[in-house]
Every structure is written in C-alpha cells, then in structure tokens.
Amino acid sequence: MTTHATGTREQWLTARLALLETEKALTRRGDELARQRQALPWVRVDKHYRFDTESGSATLPDLFDGRAQLLVYHFMFGPDYKAGCPSCSSIADSFNGFFIHLANHDVTLTAVSRASIDKLQAYKRRMGWSFPWASSRYSDFNFDFNVSFTETQQRAGDVEYNYQRGHHAMDAEPAPAPVKQFADTCGTDAKTYARDRPGLSAFVLEDGVVYHTYSTYARGLDALWGMYPWLDRAPLGRNETGVWWKRHDEYAQR
Known part of the structure; x- marks a missing residue:
C-alpha cells in the first residue's frame, strides 16, 4: 500500500491549481533570467x-x-x-x-x-x-x-x-x-x-x-x-542515490 498522500479528484485539483501558480511564477522568472543573459556585454x-x-x-x-x-x-x-x-x-x-x-x-x-x-x-x-x-x-x-x-x-x-x-x-x-x-x-x-x-x-x-x-x-x-x-515530472522524481545513467548503447535491453 502506498505511503504517499492520497485524496479525491477534487482535492488533487485544488492542490494542482495552487502548484500551477508556483509554476507560472517560475516561468516568469526564467523569462527574466533569459533577458538578463542576453543583456550581458559582448x-x-x-x-x-x-x-x-x-x-x-x-x-x-x-x-x-x-x-x-x-x-x-x-x-x-x-x-x-x-x-x-x-x-x-x-x-x-x-x-x-x-x-x-x-x-x-x-x-x-x-x-x-x-x-x-x-x-x-x-x-x-x-x-x-x-x-x-x-x-x-x-x-x-x-x-x-x-x-x-x-x-x-x-x-x-x-x-x-x-x-x-x-x-x-x-x-x-x-x-x-x-x-x-x-x-x-x-x-x-x-x-x-x-x-x-x-x-x-x-x-x-x-x-x-x-x-x-x-x-x-x-x-x-x-x-x-x-x-x-x-524525471522532474515523473511520480517519483529524480529518485537518485548515485550515478545511474550510462551511454545509451550500454543499457541492458528491456
């Protein structure tokens, strides 16, 4: 049984809309950061x-x-x-x-x-x-x-x-x-x-x-x-305990 918080669709939507505001704020900050990069002297x-x-x-x-x-x-x-x-x-x-x-x-x-x-x-x-x-x-x-x-x-x-x-x-x-x-x-x-x-x-x-x-x-x-x-949008996130990635031709076939 999951140890993660569970809820109804309505509870999920309330939490998701609150998160959406935070995501929008981050997007606007990213836009401003891009403008600052472009304003650097050449x-x-x-x-x-x-x-x-x-x-x-x-x-x-x-x-x-x-x-x-x-x-x-x-x-x-x-x-x-x-x-x-x-x-x-x-x-x-x-x-x-x-x-x-x-x-x-x-x-x-x-x-x-x-x-x-x-x-x-x-x-x-x-x-x-x-x-x-x-x-x-x-x-x-x-x-x-x-x-x-x-x-x-x-x-x-x-x-x-x-x-x-x-x-x-x-x-x-x-x-x-x-x-x-x-x-x-x-x-x-x-x-x-x-x-x-x-x-x-x-x-x-x-x-x-x-x-x-x-x-x-x-x-x-x-x-x-x-x-x-x-991965940042996957249910378990990055879920890392160390180096896990390889060159793409070195993974075992799954």
Missing part, C-alpha cells in the same frame, strides 16, 4: 583558433556555418580518452532532435572536444549522432574558455572552473567515486579524465567580428540534460 574574440572538422580545418567564424549565432557544447572527450564522457553523452543524445531546428533559426549548434577528429567521428558513428562536432586539439580554445586544464594547473590547484579558482571536487584525493567510475568507462585515469570539464559557450558573428556572449558550466547545464525535466 566580448570581442580576436584570437585565432583552429579546429578540425569532418570537412577539414576550420576557424571559429567557420563554425558558424553561415549563421549569425553559435552555441558550443564543451563535450568532455580529452585526447587520451577512449570514449566520450557518459554524462556529456546523455546530454548530447538530445542534440540530434533539435540542432536542425536551431539551424533554421540562425543558430548553429556544435560540440567541441580536444580528442582527435578521428576519435570524435568514430564515437559519433557508435552513438548514431549527426550534429556537428569539432576537434580543438591543436588550439587553446578549451583552455581559454575554462573547460580544459594542464596537469600543472591541476596539481597546483590553479584550476578556474565555473567562475571559481582553486581545487575543485573533481580533483579531490582520492578521486570521488563517480569521477573514478566515469574515468574507467572512458578508458583513462581519474586525474586525466578531470582535466576536461563540461560547459556551454555562446558566440555571435556581427560585421565579420566574433563576440563571446555567454558561458555556463557544471549545474548550469542542467536545463540541457533532456532526461531530467521528464
């Missing part, structure tokens, strides 16, 4: 970055692919990984469905990682993805946008991630269990795994000049994690 990007893509070498303006706006998902796939991060992979599973819609709204979505383009393309095939994915292996792009770090920075506690500098949870000794677990699934050790981090950065191209407009990291990416809005 920062001109003059540095030249080189990327490898499936079409060949590309610059940052090239990644816009003829559009005015560019959204970059900083996908955790370091040069020494053998597979992409499981968390980033679960986020990226939703990209196939909407990157074409963004492309037809003057926005290019691409993932960027430090792994070689050959590794990225092989992993795309494994995952069945078709969205653009570029390698920044031979540029400072990941380091300049604070999603990759050197071994020296990591050892010295000089990592600046999510707008905080110092030692971060991912760099703890011993490595947190989820970090060790994910590192193992990526075919690398925890320290190497933690030298790349997830994030999203936004850019605009205006009059031939690229501007950086926004970046977010860590839990700032929650809204992109497609399964969680669904």
